[in-house]
Structures are given as C-alpha cells and as structure tokens.
Amino acid sequence: MKTRDRLRIAMQKSGRLTEPALELLTRCGLTFRQSRDKLFCFGEGEPVDLLLVRDDDIPGLIAQGVCDLGIVGRNVLSEFQLTAGRELAPLNELRPLGFGRCRLSIAVPQELDYQLPRHLEGRRIATTYPGLLGEWLRTHGVNAGVVTLAGSVEIAPKLGTADAICDLVQSGGTLVANQLRETDVLLESEAVLAGPLTLPVDERGDMLELLMKRLDGVIQVRESRLLLLQTSRHTLEAVTRLLPGGPQPTLLAVAGQPDQLMLQALCAGEVSWRQLEEIKKAGAREMYVLPVEKMLA
Ligand code: ATP
Numbered sequence: 001m002k003t004r005d006r007l008r009i010a011m012q013k014s015g016r017l018t019e020p021a022l023e024l025l026t027r028c029g030l031t032f033r034q035s036r037d038k039l040f041c042f043g044e045g046e047p048v049d050l051l052l053v054r055d056d057d058i059p060g061l062i063a064q065g066v067c068d069l070g071i072v073g074r075n076v077l078s079e080f081q082l083t084a085g086r087e088l089a090p091l092n093e094l095r096p097l098g099f100g101r102c103r104l105s106i107a108v109p110q111e112l113d114y115q116l117p118r119h120l121e122g123r124r125i126a127t128t129y130p131g132l133l134g135e136w137l138r139t140h141g142v143n144a145g146v147v148t149l150a151g152s153v154e155i156a157p158k159l160g161t162a163d164a165i166c167d168l169v170q171s172g173g174t175l176v177a178n179q180l181r182e183t184d185v186l187l188e189s190e191a192v193l194a195g196p197l198t199l200p201v202d203e204r205g206d207m208l209e210l211l212m213k214r215l216d217g218v219i220q221v222r223e224s225r226l227l228l229l230q231t232s233r234h235t236l237e238a239v240t241r242l243l244p245g246g247p248q249p250t251l252l253a254v255a256g257q258p259d260q261l262m263l264q265a266l267c268a269g270e271v272s273w274r275q276l277e278e279i280k281k282a283g284a285r286e287m288y289v290l291p292v293e294k295m296l297a
C-alpha cells in the first residue's frame with residue numbers, strides 16, 4: 001500500500017459518538033474542512049484528516065491500514081478482535097476517552113426465573129455481539145443458542161425469536177420499556193482511541209505521538225479545577241488538610257505580607273460550595289475555582 005504522510009483518523013459519521021469525538025479533537029487543536037460528500041474531512045492546521053464512517057467499519061479500516069487511528073466504542077473494538085479473521089492486523093486500545101459510556105449486558109424477560117448464567121443453558125440469546133457473548137458463555141460453561149441480529153435486539157423475546165438478549169445498556173430505560181431485566185454485565189464500555197499494535201515510525205508516528213500527548217492533556221484537565229486561595233501561615237496546615245485530592249499544592253509568597261501565602265492546587269474534579277465553605281472556615285480567604293483549559297505535562 002502507498003504510504004501516506006498525513007495521519008488519518010476514522011470516526012463515526014453520524015451517531016452517539018460523533019459530536020463528543022469531534023469536540024475532543026477540536027480541543028486537541030485540530031480543525032477540519034468538510035468535503036462535499038462528508039466522508040472525508042481535510043485537516044487544516046495539522047496533517048491529520050478524518051474519515052467519517054459507520055462505527056462498525058472503524059476497526060477494519062485500521063486493521064487494513066486505511067486509517068491510522070479510530071475513535072470507537074470498546075464494545076465494537078472488542079467484538080472485532082474476537083471475530084476478525086487472522087489475516088487482519090491485531091488492534092490495540094490506546095486510550096479510554098471518557099464518553100459514550102455504556103455496558104454490554106444480558107437481560108431476560110422480567111418473569112423468567114433467572115439467577116445464574118447456567119439458567120441460560122439450552123436457551124436462545126439474541127445479540128449484535130456474537131463474539132463477546134460467545135466468549136462469556138464459554139467462560140461460564142453454558143451451552144446456549146446465539147441468535148445474531150443487526151438491530152432491535154430488545155424486541156426479540158417478545159417476538160419469540162429469543163429467550164433472552166445481550167445488548168448495550170446505558171440508563172436501562174429501553175429494557176424496562178420492553179419488560180426486560182438486566183442480569184449480568186459482560187463488558188463496561190466507553191469510546192476509546194484504537195490503533196494498530198505497532199505504531200508507524202515515520203512522520204505519521206511523530207504526529208500520532210504529539211496527538212496522544214495533547215489527548216492526555218485534554219482528558220486530564222477535562223474535569224480538573226484550579227483552586228486559588230490566600231491563607232496565613234498558621235492556618236496553612238488546617239487549610240491544606242481540607243483540600244480535595246490532587247498533586248501537592250504550590251505555595252507563593254504575598255508581597256509585603258510575610259505572614260500570608262497564596263496557595264494554588266489542581267483538583268481532580270468539581271469543587272463544591274460546601275467544600276469551599278469548610279476550607280474558608282479553616283482560615284482561607286480570596287478563594288477562586290478556575291476551569292483548566294489546557295495542560296502539557
Ligand atoms: P452506525 O450507523 O455508525 O453503525 P450505531 O447505530 O451502530 O451507528 P450508535 O447507536 O450511534 O451506533 O452508538 C455508537 C456507540 O455508542 C455504541 O457502539 C456504544 O459504544 C455507545 N453507546 C453508548 N450508549 C449507548 C446505548 N444506550 N446504546 C447503544 N450504544 C451506546
């Protein structure tokens with residue numbers, strides 16, 4: 001295959017992962033010009049282009065070398081790894097991306113007497129994930145029929161084409177609406193950055209490394225807050241004890257006030273009003289909570 005000098009990322013053309021994936025790439029400093037057929041987006045600033053496809057096609061495109069990376073659900077990536085032919089290059093989950101969270105679960109009709117996986121023995125289970133389901137059944141030593149469907153798995157028990165299902169669940173609302181009960185979680189999923197096992201060692205490899213560093217920065221700061229406050233030296237210990245978890249705070253001297261210190265702390269998540277009030281009671285003043293926009297370690 002002809003080598004490319006631009007990095008190419010496959011992502012979902014239209015669906016649950018499209019918006020958050022684009023937002024993540026934008027936060028990494030990538031901007032794109034969309035082509036008229038909307039299949040290909042040319043990267044304007046950096047040599048990184050996008051291919052917009054159905055999510056099921058993403059692992060195959062990476063394995064064939066058509067794309068270097070992909071943003072896809074772990075469920076789709078794992079299913080591909082279990083079912084793809086050996087002639088295709090194996091893939092790797094490079095980073096979890098923290099959005100598109102869901103789980104692949106077994107669900108049974110509410111009235112079915114089910115406590116253990118072995119109660120599925122001899123039954124038919126409808127799914128879009130025959131690879132993952134097959135592996136789970138083998139692990140539990142259960143012999144069940146796997147009915148592979150392309151969609152609308154949740155109505156299979158009502159139609160009589162299956163006794164149970166194995167499907168993606170987020171809130172569980174769809175299951176309840178179909179009188180189904182979630183019993184076992186096979187896989188906890190979220191969107192991931194997928195790539196080949198061996199990364200390219202040319203300009204694309206350099207760009208890939210740079211992009212991963214930016215991604216790490218974006219993911220790390222997405223929920224981070226910078227807490228700034230002033231405290232006197234004698235309340236410093238009490239204040240520090242109440243700080244939300246994170247790396248050691250930085251202390252700065254306040255000009256002309258030798259007893260006072262400015263404290264700066266990176267917090268891993270939201271800082272609540274309640275926490276701020278407690279810290280203030282311990283002696284802090286002039287408190288600010290700031291969102292973190294970029295970080296490069
Ligand atoms: P495509 O047309 O690209 O094949 P799709 O219908 O297969 O789209 P979506 O429904 O957009 O895919 O879901 C994409 C991914 O979003 C899933 O593979 C999964 O990782 C994740 N996801 C998160 N929550 C859910 C959910 N409740 N149901 C289905 N997928 C979910």
Ligand code: MG
Pocket residue numbers: 054055056
């Ligand atoms: Mg799909």
